[in-house]
Amino acid sequence: MTGRGTIPTGRLIRCAGFCLAFAAVLYASIAAGLSSAADTSLIFVGEDISTLTIASRRAERPEDAPAVALVVTGEELEKAGTMTLGEALDRLPGFYILPRHSGSIPYLRGVPNSVLFLYDSVHLTSDGTKAVHPLDQELSLAPVKRVEVIRGPGSVLWGPDAFAGIVNVVPKRGRDVNGLEMRAYGGTGEGEAGATAVWGRNAGLWEALVSVSARSLREWADRYNVARLAGPDGRPVPPMERIGFGTIGRSEYLDAVVNFSWQDWLRISGRWTEAHRKYVFEDSPADLRWGAESLKPMRYIRMELEKAFGSSDLRLNAYYNEMDCKEEELGLTPRNQKNHITYAELLYDRELWGASAMLTMGASYRYNRIRGAEIAKSYPPDFFEPGNILFLPRRQQTNFSTSMASLFGQLKRHWNHWDAWLGFRVDDHSQYDSRFSPNLGVIWSPNSVWNMKLLYGTAYRTPYARQLAGREDLEPEQVQNASACVTWRSVPSVTVAAMAFWNQIRHQTRKDPYYGGLSDPGSQNIYGLELEAGWQINPALKLWANATAFSHDGDDEVYTYHVYILENGNWVLKPWASWEIPFETGPETMLNAGVLWNPTGWLDVSLSAGYHTSWNYYYSKGRLEETVPSNWIFDMTVTARDIFTRNLDIQCSVKNLLDRRFDGRGTYGPVDSPPFMAYLGLKWHY
DSSP, rough: OOSSOOOOHHHHHHHHHHHHHHHHHHHHHHHHOOOOOTTOOOOTTSSSSBBBOOTTOOBOOOGGSSEEEEEEEEEHHHTTTTHHHHHHTTTSSEEEEEETTOEEEEEEETTEEEEEETTTTTTTTTBBBOOOOOOOSSSSSSTTTEEEEEEEEOOOOOOOOOSSEEEEEEEOOHHSSSSSEEEEEEEETOOEEEEEEEEEEEESSSSEEEEEEEEEOOSSEEEEOOOOOOOTTTTTOHHHHEEEEOOOOOOOEEEEEEEEEEETTTTEEEEEEEEEEEEEEEEGGGGGEEEEEOOOOEEEEEEEEEEEEEEEEEEEEEEEEEEEEEEEEOOOOOOOEEEEEEEEEEEEEEETTTEEEEEEEEEEEEEEEEEEEEEEEGGGGGGOTTTTSSSOEEEEEEEEEEEEEEEEEEEEEEEETTEEEEEEEEEEEEEOOOEEEEEEEEESSSSSSEEEEEEEEEEOOOOOOOHHHHOOOBEEEEEEEEEEEEEEEEETTEEEEEEEEEEEHHHHOOOOOOOBBBOOOOEEEEEEEEEEEEEETTTTTEEEEEEEEEEEEEEEEEEEEEEEEEETTTTEEEEEEEEEEEOOOSEEEEEEEEEEEEEEEEEEEEEEEEEEEEEEEEEETTTTEEEEEEEEEEEEEEOOOOOSSSTEEEEEESTTTTTTOOOOOSSSSSSEEOOOOEEEEEEEEE
């Protein structure tokens, strides 16, 4: 990787990638003349082309769902050249994905780390940590059939952590492949490379799918100037031996998915991932950079049984999920955390009033065993001083277990042009107060053109491990949400949607990245508006756009760090440092727009642009303020199908086409934003 200035070689690579894409488009245009291919699969992100399952725990159209919902299909992801889940979400209204070397952070409607991530309905979360975000290379999109998204709280049917929204990644089944798909790609810049094999079979009574994906890359910021603080013996090294210049190694990712079903009443699925990530932390005020690495294997196995009884349906869903985390930096003792989750639920659905209503009732139980949960830590740069020859940063970890029993239900009724629903959930958690979460709403569809929704719901999220360890009767963070959504659809050419929302957050708490401490509980009010539009100009050309704007008011984040001080022969816990910073929301205005073009039957072109306004953040314990500037990012993807031989596709994808560089928000201060990157991929289907 080059620095902020671009060397001629990098310029040549970018120009070559752009010229290749432009030449392919030009050639296709000449070959096609003025004709247009009748490929009506071109869609804009969020259009209703597939069903949704996470709003009611049953398949339904997004406009009929009791939530602000949308679906992004695997076909859309592929045509747009999407490489990661974070990239896909960053194009959606309400979302802002903050890229970081140690792992991207999701913001939804101004609230960070507020999305419940599911994979095949399995929770990718734990009472031990809130930092489970499969937004980068650890999640392969090759076996993904669709991504279901809800903007707004969803605790009624999904429990804690469905705070500002839900994202469910739905993998393909055997019928979606029914053969063998093989992919391989290579990228410029950091030398990223990957390969995937997906096999699926539909044999009538049974179907199965197996997918294996592997990736390797070097992060875009890979140089360090501090080598270590501790030696092989675990003791501090002399100050002169701490300095060391070098480059981190390559990160490697492996993602395997398997599922099997028998006659649609038995479904078994599993996922196994290995994510060995190497990255650089940067303390900007001191110009210190040091390497770190994390190893985060994750695995689950899930079983679902379903039996229909006339107008009723009974489902048993159970899974076992393991999430391990090992982090290491500066030669210090590695931090290990293990989470073992056992979950089971029983769902009962029944049609009422002549199939005009659906009642869903459920009960669930979750047991979570956490080993090595981090509840406090030291900040490494505090120990870089030459005078320090005795002390090393420490982490305080603990073991604990939690359990939660839940009852929940939802009743949805249809009358002519109206739908209404009412839902509730009661969670009895071993470590914090029992929670009651209601939701309700109405949908009015006077004709096929208009659709209007009014929604109210509440949600909460699990307290941090520091609060859970040895504590009871806690008050977790809670959000109340009210939304109003209007959709106008002139089938099939134009769709316009507008939604206003209000989030009220209570007992809001954030974690300090320096010492692992927590801010004092506070409150926030967030008011916003989201807009979406799509225009099918002709069968071969589609335009899409969305915009998000919001404002907020509320308490600042107040942090206090305590240390033990010896007074009169006794160790007394007293405040040592305190700071106050404004609540961080990310950018308050975001725009996304794009073009999907199918000039011939064998060529697809996708061009998208994303914009966000500038936003401020604080670091160095609140002493320094920095700004992430406003910026436009352009991406372009060209896909040619059946090249040279049948079922062989070639794709050229360019990210950050104009190489717009700026300082982003890192853990301990400003860091470089992702640079220009180009990818060339092959896909073969047998």
